[in-house]
Amino acid sequence: MTQPHRGNQPRRHRTLAVLVVATLLLLGLDLSRPGSTSFLRTSAAAAFGPLERAITVGGRDDVVRLTRERDELASARQQDEATVRAAREVTSVLTSPAAGGARLLAARVVAFTPATSSGERRITIDVGSRDGAAEDLTVIAGAGLVGRVVSVAAWTSDVQVLGDRQLIVGVRAGARGRLGSVSAWAQAGGRPPGQGRLSLSLFEPGTVEVGEVVTTLGSVDGRPFRPDLPVGTVVSVDPDRGQLTSTAVVDPAVDLAALDVVAVVLSTQRSAPRPTTAVPTTPVPTTPVPTTPVPTTAVSAR
Amino acid sequence: MSARIGLLSLLRAALVVLAAAFSAVVLPRIGLPGPDLVLLVVVAGGILGGPARGALLGLGAGWVVDLMPPAAATLGLAALTYAVAGAVAGLWHRDGARSALLPPLATFAAAGVVVGAGIAGAVESGWPVDWAGAGWSVALTTVVGLVAVPALVRAERGLVRRRLA
Numbered sequence: 420m421t422q423p424h425r426g427n428q429p430r431r432h433r434t435l436a437v438l439v440v441a442t443l444l445l446l447g448l449d450l451s452r453p454g455s456t457s458f459l460r461t462s463a464a465a466a467f468g469p470l471e472r473a474i475t476v477g478g479r480d481d482v483v484r485l486t487r488e489r490d491e492l493a494s495a496r497q498q499d500e501a502t503v504r505a506a507r508e509v510t511s512v513l514t515s516p517a518a519g520g521a522r523l524l525a526a527r528v529v530a531f532t533p534a535t536s537s538g539e540r541r542i543t544i545d546v547g548s549r550d551g552a553a554e555d556l557t558v559i560a561g562a563g564l565v566g567r568v569v570s571v572a573a574w575t576s577d578v579q580v581l582g583d584r585q586l587i588v589g590v591r592a593g594a595r596g597r598l599g600s601v602s603a604w605a606q607a608g609g610r611p612p613g614q615g616r617l618s619l620s621l622f623e624p625g626t627v628e629v630g631e632v633v634t635t636l637g638s639v640d641g642r643p644f645r646p647d648l649p650v651g652t653v654v655s656v657d658p659d660r661g662q663l664t665s666t667a668v669v670d671p672a673v674d675l676a677a678l679d680v681v682a683v684v685l686s687t688q689r690s691a692p693r694p695t696t697a698v699p700t701t702p703v704p705t706t707p708v709p710t711t712p713v714p715t716t717a718v719s720a721r
Numbered sequence: 722m723s724a725r726i727g728l729l730s731l732l733r734a735a736l737v738v739l740a741a742a743f744s745a746v747v748l749p750r751i752g753l754p755g756p757d758l759v760l761l762v763v764v765a766g767g768i769l770g771g772p773a774r775g776a777l778l779g780l781g782a783g784w785v786v787d788l789m790p791p792a793a794a795t796l797g798l799a800a801l802t803y804a805v806a807g808a809v810a811g812l813w814h815r816d817g818a819r820s821a822l823l824p825p826l827a828t829f830a831a832a833g834v835v836v837g838a839g840i841a842g843a844v845e846s847g848w849p850v851d852w853a854g855a856g857w858s859v860a861l862t863t864v865v866g867l868v869a870v871p872a873l874v875r876a877e878r879g880l881v882r883r884r885l886a
Binding site (some may be wrong): 431440443444448451476529530531532533538539541542544545565569570575578584604605611 | 736739741742743744745746747748749750755757786789790792793794816838843848849851
């Protein structure tokens with residue numbers, strides 16, 4: 420204070436830094452939660468609107484009024500479009516075949532693991548234990564599997580996403596349902612799958628073909644993974660170099676780089692008992708019956 | 722004296738939290754493999770305070786990085802890594818001379834420590850190493866540090882001087 424020339428400069432810098440940071444914060448808030456900064460817009464409009472109207476030179480009253488109404492309607496339409504888009508995303512998740520009649524908890528992605536963290540891929544979603552989220556529940560998007568819940572707080576949860584190097588998912592590949600596993604890195608000496616791709620490793624040497632769909636195998640009680648969720652599509656099969664298992668590269672069904680609306684699968688357990696089949700106890704007929712093909716439920720051979 | 726240190730620590734803590742939140746919320750949506758903003762705050766603190774204070778600041782900043790949702794799989798790893806990075810940056814602490822070369826060198830070394838720790842972890846666990854991503858991360862952090870670290874150092878020096886005056 421005694422040396423104003425030396426003292427003012429840092430204070431100005433500090434003020435500038437604080438203002439810039441505040442601006443960036445608001446930018447981030449606006450980007451991540453559209454509509455959350457509407458209070459700023461409305462108060463700014465309340466403050467600046469009359470001023471603008473007052474200094475509009477030469478504008479006739481009806482022109483000014485009509486222009487204002489047109490602008491208001493345009494901005495309202497934009498808001499509506501954003502709302503409809505969000506609603507469409509939610510609907511696509513909730514009505515996807517992957518949902519399969521389960522109870523779903525729609526959630527929005529709020530944060531990602533920074534790119535500076537090598538190999539970890541996690542997201543934070545805006546539902547927590549108070550909304551009913553719990554650990555080891557499956558998280559899906561409209562197109563298929565996203566990941567599993569790994570930790571739950573009161574209002575947010577962390578999700579381990581496909582592509583995390585610690586996540587290995589048991590899968591079935593192709594129409595014949597060959598067993599295998601999908602991970603972010605090539606197991607058993609396969610080729611590295613590359614950016615944004617996953618590596619499929621079959622348990623037995625066999626063939627998968629390009630274009631075949633990979634679905635989850637499912638876990639006990641559907642935790643952490645529900646069965647039959649689309650994981651991705653085989654885009655290339657690694658050449659056989661004498662390794663123990665066949666490997667292939669899988670393109671994820673969900674665009675993992677642009678996650679926005681996802682859903683936590685809440686109920687995976689059956690509420691009704693599985694229907695049993697009564698075996699007829701009538702004595703075996705002595706006369707040969709015509710052999711009609713009996714429809715059997717094939718469980719293992721999919 | 723204690724009030725000055727308190728204010729400076731508070732400012733750094735706020736900066737670290739902001740940088741970590743920004744890296745988690747905004748940078749991934751832009752789609753950029755962003756620079757390590759938290760590390761830049763740590764490097765500036767290390768250059769100003771020396772290895773010990775740099776390590777202390779790095780430890781705290783690393784904990785923020787670990788705990789900022791989505792939290793890391795292994796808590797404490799980033800804290801230790803950033804502590805080492807802060808100490809390394811503190812090696813470029815000079816009392817009198819203020820060379821323009823100090824900040825970029827310190828940033829490069831500290832970024833090398835953080836990325837090197839990640840590579841060591843991947844190698845140790847048998848995971849593939851993303852060399853291109855590692856190099857890109859070091860380069861980008863150093864480039865941003867060219868501007869940000871001197872600005873931070875100047876701001877903090879100015880703050881200290883003003884409070885002393």
